Amino acid sequence: MPTPLPWHQIDTVLLDMDGTLIDLHFDSYLWQRRVPECYAERRALSLAEARAQIDAHYQAVAGTLDWYCVDYWSRTLGLDIRALKQELLEKIQWRPHALPFLAALRAAGKQLVLFTNAHPASLSVKEARLGLADHLDLMISTHELGWSKESQHCWQALAERLAFDPARTLFVDDSERILQAAADFGIGYQLAIQTPDSQQPAQRITAFPAIHDYAELLPLAG
Numbered sequence: 001m002p003t004p005l006p007w008h009q010i011d012t013v014l015l016d017m018d019g020t021l022i023d024l025h026f027d028s029y030l031w032q033r034r035v036p037e038c039y040a041e042r043r044a045l046s047l048a049e050a051r052a053q054i055d056a057h058y059q060a061v062a063g064t065l066d067w068y069c070v071d072y073w074s075r076t077l078g079l080d081i082r083a084l085k086q087e088l089l090e091k092i093q094w095r096p097h098a099l100p101f102l103a104a105l106r107a108a109g110k111q112l113v114l115f116t117n118a119h120p121a122s123l124s125v126k127e128a129r130l131g132l133a134d135h136l137d138l139m140i141s142t143h144e145l146g147w148s149k150e151s152q153h154c155w156q157a158l159a160e161r162l163a164f165d166p167a168r169t170l171f172v173d174d175s176e177r178i179l180q181a182a183a184d185f186g187i188g189y190q191l192a193i194q195t196p197d198s199q200q201p202a203q204r205i206t207a208f209p210a211i212h213d214y215a216e217l218l219p220l221a222g
């Protein structure tokens, strides 16, 4: 059971997108399956060789904005990543009970902000498919701020961009490393998603309260 959140002490909820509001399956399938397949085909490599080469590129920029940048990967791998995404649109889905959770937060008067490392181009593909903006007050891609959420610079830039009290803010994300960055900055409350990808086993979260399904938090109490 997650620790009940003290909702009366929370004014703002910052929500990650991929793996938090949206099923990570779309991105997992794209990056772990379609991209290696297309890269292998283009370079006449075996799938194993293609994966090894791509993994080396992934590791070189993990945790930086480039890792999340459609243009960087299109250029580096020589693939039309935007076109590949268009083939997989039906895989873009809300995570279980994300919509009732957002509706309950809105009814409780919370400021709702999408805060994602996703590139604006990735955000717009998902926005077009799901209408995210209808359920949120504001959507911020960290590419606008110049740093990814892993960096304290990013949180400082957010504080200049957004009117909010960090101590009265809840941050929801599927990355323990990013949740830790938020806690280090002084965000008052963290919540982890244990099952960001509906097709994969749950991840082990040790440092933060964690849930599988937003239904665990409904109705909002506390």
Ligand SMILES: [Mg+2]
Binding pocket: 016, 017, 018, 019, 020, 173, 174, 175
């Ligand atoms: Mg995420």
